[in-house]
Amino acid sequence: MTAQAEIERAEETEAMTVREAIRMGLREELERDEDVYLMGEDVGKFGGVLEVTSGLWEEFGDERVRDTPISEAGFIGAATGAAATGTRPVAELMFSDFMGVSMEQIMNQMAKMRYMFGGKTEMPVTVRTTEGGGMGAASQHSGTVHAWIAHFPGLKAVAPGTAAAAKGLTKAAVRSDDPVFVFENKMIYEQQGEVPTDEEFTVPLGEAAVEREGEDVTVVATQRLVGESLQTADSLADDVSVEVIDVRSLYPLDTETIADSVRKTGRLVVADESPLSYGVHAEIVSRVQEEAFFSLDAPIQRIGTPDTHMPFSPPLEQEVLPDGDDVREAIELIT
Amino acid sequence: MTAQAEIERAEETEAMTVREAIRMGLREELERDEDVYLMGEDVGKFGGVLEVTSGLWEEFGDERVRDTPISEAGFIGAATGAAATGTRPVAELMFSDFMGVSMEQIMNQMAKMRYMFGGKTEMPVTVRTTEGGGMGAASQHSGTVHAWIAHFPGLKAVAPGTAAAAKGLTKAAVRSDDPVFVFENKMIYEQQGEVPTDEEFTVPLGEAAVEREGEDVTVVATQRLVGESLQTADSLADDVSVEVIDVRSLYPLDTETIADSVRKTGRLVVADESPLSYGVHAEIVSRVQEEAFFSLDAPIQRIGTPDTHMPFSPPLEQEVLPDGDDVREAIELIT
C-alpha cells in the first residue's frame, strides 16, 4: 500500500516533526500498555540528548522512563533478559555508533534466544538509536550501521523516512514480539510531515511505501534520502518521471513493492547512507535483479557513503555524505 | 593472477592442511619480525582450541605467544593500542561469534584511528577468527559474520578457501599496516593443498584467484564453498564448463577478476556461507551488475545460509548449511 493511501485513510492527521512523531508514538504505547517502559542514558530528566523522549519522564515517572548508567551491554542485556521474562522494554542506544559496546547481547542473546530455545521465549524488545552524518559530529557519532542489524538473522530493522512512518514504525516495533531496531536519522528530527493521530495507527513491519508515483525510474531510498529524493524528483519533473519509494523496513524487506516498481520503470537508483561496500543498497540490487532481471534496462545505481568514516570538517563531511544531488546525477546517468 | 600461477611460480611447495598452512605462516612471521606476537585465549600452552597455534608457545615462549584472560574487548582493545604504539599484535578471537564482545574497539578505535587522526597512526593489527557451521556447535559457535567486517570502513577482511591462500593471506595480513581480519572456516582446517614453502610467499590483499577456468558459468565462492564448488564443477564437467574463483579478499574486493570472468561466461553464482540477506553475496552481485551489466545472460544466483542461525541438530544444520549441491542446483538453473 502506498504511504499516501495510509495517510488518506487516516481520519485525522496533524503536522509535526519526526521527533514529535516518535515521541507521540512512544507516549501512546506507554499509555496503552503498562508492560512497556523506556530505558537509556539520560532519557529521563535530561529528555534524551537529541530530545526525543523529552517530557516523558515528567509524565510517566522514574519506573517507566529509566535513566541508566553508561553501560550499554548492561542495559541492553538487561532489556533482553527482561523481554524474555514478561515485560516490554524500549531501550535507547544514544548513537548507533555505540552499538559495538552492546553487540554481544544483541547478536548472541536478543537475536538468538527464541531460535536456540526452539521457540520457548518471546523477545519483545525495541532498540531505538540515531544514525547519520551532517552535524559535524565526526567519525564516532555519525555512523550508519543499520546494514549490520538488517543482515543479522533474528533481528528486525526499520529506518523511517517520514514523520508518519516514524510514528507508525515506532509503535509497530513496540508492539512486536520480536526484537526491532528503529534507526532514526538525526538530520530529519526537524523534518515536518502529516501524521495520523489515531492511537491505533501503525506501519506494518515489512512494508515499503510508494511516496511518489512515476514512470521512468524508481528511486528506493531510506531515512534522510527519502525527502531529498522527493525534492530531486520534483525538480526533475519536467524531464523525467521519478517514482520514489521509502523502504521503511530493512528487514523484512518489501521486495514486491520495489520489484513491481522496477518492472514498471525498468530503472533503479538505491539511495541509503550506509557505506557502499556491502551496504544496504546491495541487497536491494540483488533482490531486484533476481525478481525483475528481464525488466532492467540499465545497471542499478547505488548512492551511499563511499567507504569512509564521517570526517569532521564540513567540506569533508559534505563531500562524502550522499544527498539529493547524487541521486539526481544517478538518475541522469541512466535515463 | 590465477592461484595456479602463484603456485606454479613457487619454487617449492608442500602438501599440508589449511591449519598447518596458517601455522606455518604465523611461525614464519614470528621468526621474521620481532615486533610480531600472538595473543588470545588459550593460544599458548593449550595450543588454541582448534589447534591452529599448537606448538608455537613452546617455540616462541610466553611473551610472543600470550594467553589472555577471557576479555575480548580488553585484549583486542589492547592490541589496537599496541598497534598504534609500535608493535604488531596478532590476536585470535576464538570464534567469530564472540566478535560482539569486542566490537566497540574494532569499530570505533581499530577501524577509525588512522582516519580520525588524519593519518597520524598506523594500525598493524591482525585478528584471526573461525567461522562456520558443520560441526554441531550450535548457534553461538557457528556463525559467519564476515559481512560485518567487510562492510565496515577502515577494516580489511580476507577469507581463504585453500591452504595456499590461507598461508599467503595470513602472512600478508601480519605484514599489513592496516587492520586485517582473517576469517578461517573451521570445517576446512583439515583440507589439504599444495602450499609454497617460500618464506616470502604472500597473497596480496585484494586479489581473487581463478582456481579453475571455465566458459559457461562463473562460480565465485569463499572458504569451504571454494572446495565444494570445485568438486561440483568437476562433477558437471561433461555438461557445463564452470569457472571457479576464490574471492580470498572480501575487502578490498577484486572486482576486476570477477567481472572479467562474467564478461566471458555471462552467468554467475555467488556462494558464501554468510546469511543471505545483506550478505557478502549481495556486494558481489551489485558490482558485477555495475561492471558487466550487458554481459549478464541470467539473474545472478546466491547461495548462502537462509537467514537463520545455525541450528544444533545435524539434519537441521545440514538443511541450512550451503554446500556443493546447492551450487550445482544454481548452476543448473541458469545454464
Place this chain on the structure above:
Amino acid sequence: MADYTLETEEGRREALRRMLTIREFDSTAGDYFADGEIPGFVHLYIGEEAVGVGACAALEPDDYIASTHRGHGHCIAKGLDPKLMMAELFGKQDGYCNGKGGSMHIADVDSGMLGANGIVGAGPPLATGAALSIDYDDREQVAVGFLGDGAVAQGQVHEAINLAATWDLPAVFVVENNRYGEGTPVEEQHNVDDLSDTAGAYDIPGVTVDGMDVTAVAEAVEEARKRARDGDGPTIVEAETYRYRGHYEGDEQPYRDEDEIEKWKEQDPIDRFSELLVDRGELTEEELKELRDEIEAEIEEAVEYAQDAPLPDPSEAYEDMFAEMPPEIERFASQARADGGSLGGDRR
C-alpha cells in the same frame, strides 16, 4: 515453597538425589559424546554438583536462573527433566529446544531456566534483566546469574552487576570458581585472591564459600536471596569448586596434572554430603546404593528416550526465528516442506 530445601530431611535427600543425577547424567553424556552419538561440544559439571544444587535449594520454583556453557547441572538442580535434556543433547525433536539448541542452549523459560549460554559472561546481564522484570512487576522472585571464574573478566558481567547494584535489583550472582577458564588458571586471569573481592567495586556483599559443600552454598545463596527480596540488591557468592573432567570432552588437559585432580576429589561434594547424611542417621548405605541404582536407571531411561525420539524434520530449521515467518525465510521453508517426503526417510 522451594522445590527442596536443605532444612528438611526430605529436602536434603532430594538435594543428594539431584547431585547424583547430575553426575550420572553428565558421565553418561560424556560416554555418548565419546561414541559420537552426541554432536558438538559438551562441558560437564562433574565435581561441581554442590554449587548448582546448593544454589537452587535456596530458590523458590518460580525464581529465574541464567546459566553457562556448563549448564547441565543448573538444569537438573532447577528441576528440568533429564529425559528432555538428553533428547536435546542428542539433537532430537522432543528435546527442550526441539534439537535447535543442544547442550549449550538448553532452556526452559517457563521453569525459570533462561538458558545455558555459549557466551562466557552473557548470563549475568540476562539475570539482571529478569530481576528488572521482577522489580518492575513487583513480583516475589529473584534471578540468579551463574558464571565461571573466567567470566569475571568479562565487561558485560561488570556492567550487569553494577546495574543490578545501582538499581537494587533482586539478583544474585554465583561465581563458580573451578580454578580454570579452559586451560588458563584463575591466577593468570585475575589479580585478586578471592573473586568475591570484586564485590567491593559495587559496594555489595561478596562471600567465598566452600563449593564442595552443598550446605555452605545453600546458606550463602539463601542469605543473598533474602537480601535481594528485602530490596537490598545483589550479592556475589563465590563457590570454590573444581571440575574433574576436561574443559570440554576431548580436552587433553596439558595444563594440569592428575595429582591436582585427585586432591580435589578427596573433597568430593557427593561423598561429603552423603557421608554427612549417613553420619546423621538420615540415610543408610543401603539407601544410598538404592538411590544410585534408581538414578542410574532413570538416566538409562533418558538415553533410551533420547535415542528413540525422532530427529527434527529438516523444515523445522526455518521455524522459530520470529513470531511470524518473514518472506525471506518462507521461500526456503516451503521448499523444505515440499521436499519433506523425499528427504525424510527414517528420521531417527
Place this chain on the structure above:
Amino acid sequence: MADYTLETEEGRREALRRMLTIREFDSTAGDYFADGEIPGFVHLYIGEEAVGVGACAALEPDDYIASTHRGHGHCIAKGLDPKLMMAELFGKQDGYCNGKGGSMHIADVDSGMLGANGIVGAGPPLATGAALSIDYDDREQVAVGFLGDGAVAQGQVHEAINLAATWDLPAVFVVENNRYGEGTPVEEQHNVDDLSDTAGAYDIPGVTVDGMDVTAVAEAVEEARKRARDGDGPTIVEAETYRYRGHYEGDEQPYRDEDEIEKWKEQDPIDRFSELLVDRGELTEEELKELRDEIEAEIEEAVEYAQDAPLPDPSEAYEDMFAEMPPEIERFASQARADGGSLGGDRR
C-alpha cells in the same frame, strides 16, 4: 626529564601556565562554538584543569596518554600546541588531524597523545595496549588512561584494568570524577562511595585525591607511575573534581543548580594554585596578571591561526582510510580531485 614537574619553581609556573591555557582555550572554544564557527560537539574541561595538568606533570615526555571526549585539557597538559588544536576544532587542514577529527578526536601519537575519544570508556583499553607495547619492547615509559566517573560503568574499562593488573603492565588509570555523566549524578551510576574502591576488584592500589589540587593529583600519579615502572602494575587514581560548564556546550543543565556550581568554584584549582604560589612568594599578583595576558594573547593568536588556515580540499575526505587507497575509494577520490578546481573556490 619530565616536561615540567611540580618540584621546581619553574615547573610549578609551567603547570600554572598550562592550567591557565586550558581555561582560556576552552572558554574561547566555547565562544566560537556559540558563534557557530566551531561545528559539532565540544565538551569543555573548565574546572578540571588540575587533573590533567597534575597527572601530566608526573609524566615523562614520551609517556602515553589516552584521553576522553573532554580532551582539550589533556592535550594542553601533555604539551600539544593550542594553535594546531584550535585549527582542528575549526575543521581546518592545518589542525592536528587535518580537520578530520575535530574536538573529540584530537590526537598526536608522536607526542604520546593517543587521541581524545568519542566513546566513553574506550581510552583505557588503548592505554593498556600502549603499556603492552612498552612492556613488550622493554621501554621506560608508562601509559595513562583517563576516564570519567561515568566510564567506570563500562565493561571495557573493567577488562582493560583487569588485563593490565593481571599482566602487571605499566599503566595508570586516572578517573576524573566530576560528579556527573552527562545529566546523571554519579550516585545513580554506581553503588560505591569512592570510585577508587573499584581497585579492590583488581587487587591494585586505588586512591582518591582532591582533584581541585594540582599538587595532590601530581603526587598520586607520580607514585602510580613509579609503581608502574617498578613492574608492580597499574593504579587507579580518582580525582574528585567538577565541571563548571554544561556536559557539552548548549546543555541546559536541568539536573543541577547554580548553588552547587558556585560551591565548587570556591575550590577553583587555578585560584588555589596561584594563591599558593603567591603565598610562597614564587609569583606576584603582577606576574600572574602578565601570565594571564600572555596566555590570552596566545589563544587569540591560536584563533587567528585557525581562522586563517585553509579548509581541507574535499578530496582529502578520501585520504587516510588505509596505508594505501583501495580501488573502492580511489574512484571517488579521483572524481573529487578532478572536480577540485570547480568546487574549490575560496576554501577558507
